Amino acid sequence: xxxxxxxxxxxxxxxxxxxxxxxxxxxxxxxxxxxxxxxxxxxxxxxxxxxxxxxxxxxxxxxxxxxxxxxxxxxxxxxxxxxxxxxxxxxxxxxxxxxxxxxxxxxxxxxxxxxxxxxxxxxxxxxxxxxxxxxxxxxxxxxxxxxxxxxxxxxxxxxxxxxxxxxxxxxxxxxxxxxxxxxxxxxxxxxxxxxxxxxxxxxxxxxxxxxxxxxxxxxxxxxxxxxxxxxxxxxxxxxxxxxxxxxxxxxxxxxxxxxxxxxxxxxxxxxxxxxxxx
Amino acid sequence: xxxxxxxxxxxxxxxxxxxxxxxxxxxxxxxxxxxxxxxxxxxxxxxxxxxxxxxxxxxxxxxxxxxxxxxxxxxxxxxxxxxxxxxxxxxxxxxxxxxxxxxxxxxxxxxxxxxxxxxxxxxxxxxxxxxxxxxxxxxxxxxxxxxxxxxxxxxxxxxxxxxxxxxxxxxxxxxxxxxxxxxxxxxxxxxxxxxxxxxxxxxxxxxxxxxxxxxxxxxxxxxxxxxxxxxxxxxxxxxxxxxxxxxxxxxxxx
Numbered sequence: 001x002x003x004x005x006x007x008x009x010x011x012x013x014x015x016x017x018x019x020x021x022x023x024x025x026x027x028x029x030x031x032x033x034x035x036x037x038x039x040x041x042x043x044x045x046x047x048x049x050x051x052x053x054x055x056x057x058x059x060x061x062x063x064x065x066x067x068x069x070x071x072x073x074x075x076x077x078x079x080x081x082x083x084x085x086x087x088x089x090x091x092x093x094x095x096x097x098x099x100x101x102x103x104x105x106x107x108x109x110x111x112x113x114x115x116x117x118x119x120x121x122x123x124x125x126x127x128x129x130x131x132x133x134x135x136x137x138x139x140x141x142x143x144x145x146x147x148x149x150x151x152x153x154x155x156x157x158x159x160x161x162x163x164x165x166x167x168x169x170x171x172x173x174x175x176x177x178x179x180x181x182x183x184x185x186x187x188x189x190x191x192x193x194x195x196x197x198x199x200x201x202x203x204x205x206x207x208x209x210x211x212x213x214x215x216x217x218x219x220x221x222x223x224x225x226x227x228x229x230x231x232x233x234x235x236x237x238x239x240x241x242x243x244x245x246x247x248x249x250x251x252x253x254x255x256x257x258x259x260x261x262x263x264x265x266x267x268x269x270x271x272x273x274x275x276x277x278x
Numbered sequence: 279x280x281x282x283x284x285x286x287x288x289x290x291x292x293x294x295x296x297x298x299x300x301x302x303x304x305x306x307x308x309x310x311x312x313x314x315x316x317x318x319x320x321x322x323x324x325x326x327x328x329x330x331x332x333x334x335x336x337x338x339x340x341x342x343x344x345x346x347x348x349x350x351x352x353x354x355x356x357x358x359x360x361x362x363x364x365x366x367x368x369x370x371x372x373x374x375x376x377x378x379x380x381x382x383x384x385x386x387x388x389x390x391x392x393x394x395x396x397x398x399x400x401x402x403x404x405x406x407x408x409x410x411x412x413x414x415x416x417x418x419x420x421x422x423x424x425x426x427x428x429x430x431x432x433x434x435x436x437x438x439x440x441x442x443x444x445x446x447x448x449x450x451x452x453x454x455x456x457x458x459x460x461x462x463x464x465x466x467x468x469x470x471x472x473x474x475x476x477x478x479x480x481x482x483x484x485x486x487x488x489x490x491x492x493x494x495x496x497x498x499x500x501x502x503x504x505x506x507x508x509x510x511x512x513x514x515x516x517x518x519x520x521x522x523x524x525x526x527x528x529x530x531x532x
Contacts, residue, residue, distance in 0.1 A: 051458075051462065054458055055455050055458045055459065055462070058450075058451060058454040058455065059454050059485065059486060059489040059491070060330075060334045060337070060338075060491075061492065062326075062329075062330040062333075062334075062491055062492055062495055063330040063331055063333075063334045065330075066316070066320070066326065066330050066331070069320055070316065070319050070320050073319065073320060073321055074319070101492065103492065103496040103498065104326075105322070105323070105496075106320075106321060106322025106323050106326070107322075109322070110321050110322055
């Protein structure tokens with residue numbers, strides 16, 4: 001009789017165990033399903049102000065910044081490829097991580113390439129530039145954003161020029177600065193950047209290459225001035241550079257250092273070299 | 279060896295047998311080990327999270343040991359009347375406090391060093407090199423913990439343990455935030471708030487001085503003599519608190 005009672009108690013508890021276990025499993029599965037909808041409610045994400053959060057971190061800023069960086073990566077990953085979604089909180093998350101740990105290189109570097117807008121990317125990179133003032137990569141990346149996405153060649157050239165004044169920059173940086181100054185019709189600035197690199201570099205091969213580039217720009221500048229002179233004299237731009245010769249504005253056309261020739265682009269109204277891309 | 283030396287060894291041995299110490303110690307190690315998982319969830323520098331989590335664990339679990347284990351070890355002797363037996367031995371009351379302080383500090387130092395070695399070993403596994411600068415940060419954390427334990431001991435001489443723990447934790451929070459509060463109030467607050475922030479800044483221990491985690495994690499140079507001045511600051515403050523604790527404890531009637 002006692003054994004029977006014991007059996008009943010055991011069976012009862014086993015049943016209770018499975019019932020409660022099943023309840024936990026079912027509710028967890030249902031909650032997992034429901035919580036997917038929270039992805040749409042990205043605006044409900046609560047993020048405090050960085051300055052106040054710094055106070056609450058009690059000198060464990062680095063660790064909290066790590067957690068925000070992980071949160072940012074997960075937030076990006078969860079919404080990646082979703083049509084029309086533009087990560088409204090991503091900048092704020094990355095801004096918090098870099099406010100708490102201003103030397104968090106990875107957040108600036110990887111973060112700037114996953115932010116939804118170029119302006120936000122530049123904002124984060126400019127913050128990084130403040131904290132890494134000697135790192136050429138930040139102004140170089142900002143310059144890239146300006147020339148590639150925003151098509152603002154003057155600003156791009158200026159940032160490339162800043163990058164080319166910092167230690168460790170590769171030779172393509174001053175070259176890009178010169179190219180974009182030229183594209184923005186700032187030939188004097190382009191010559192200045194290239195001359196500066198020419199005098200500071202120790203590499204003979206680069207000196208030789210930059211001499212050619214400087215010569216090309218000086219020629220273009222001289223020919224542009226002569227075109228302006230032509231315009232004031234005859235009230236119209238020349239049909240070609242050979243017309244400058246014919247009318248005696250120049251005595252000879254300079255030799256293009258890369259083996260090409262100079263042309264007057266009447267559509268763009270500028271002197272170009274056939275050896276350089278437009 | 280003098281009486282306080284024997285007492286320090288006995289306190290250390292008693293602490294090692296303490297269950298709370300073991301719980302905190304293994305839980306701390308477990309969290310440091312969890313940094314290997316967190317590491318997989320991020321992009322970029324593989325070692326940063328391990329360094330950050332390791333240093334924060336050494337600091338937080340050291341604080342918990344200093345406050346909870348420290349208070350427990352001291353207060354239990356008052357509560358169980360063991361203090362009467364001890365004070366009949368050839369040891370002064372100041373010597374008793376010093377012995378207790380050194381014993382618990384031994385515990386905190388061993389805990390901190392083991393956690394630092396665990397963190398460095400994980401870094402060795404992930405980055406392929408031993409990260410020595412972590413010991414600079416650990417040194418200052420241990421110095422900070424010695425100040426916190428001296429504070430605990432000071433409060434324990436005239437407060438109930440719960441009140442003592444609460445007071446130390448409050449001072450820990452204040453000591454870690456006075457610099458930021460002062461900066462925030464300086465730009466926005468009124469005269470009275472500024473005065474109060476200034477007073478808090480100078481009266482409470484400033485634990486910010488002991489924090490070089492950012493510099494160590496990012497391999498940034500330390501300011502010249504930072505370690506030296508912080509050592510002086512920590513030792514003087516700790517000695518001052520122990521001195522006050524000794525004066526109060528000497529006049530205490532059981």
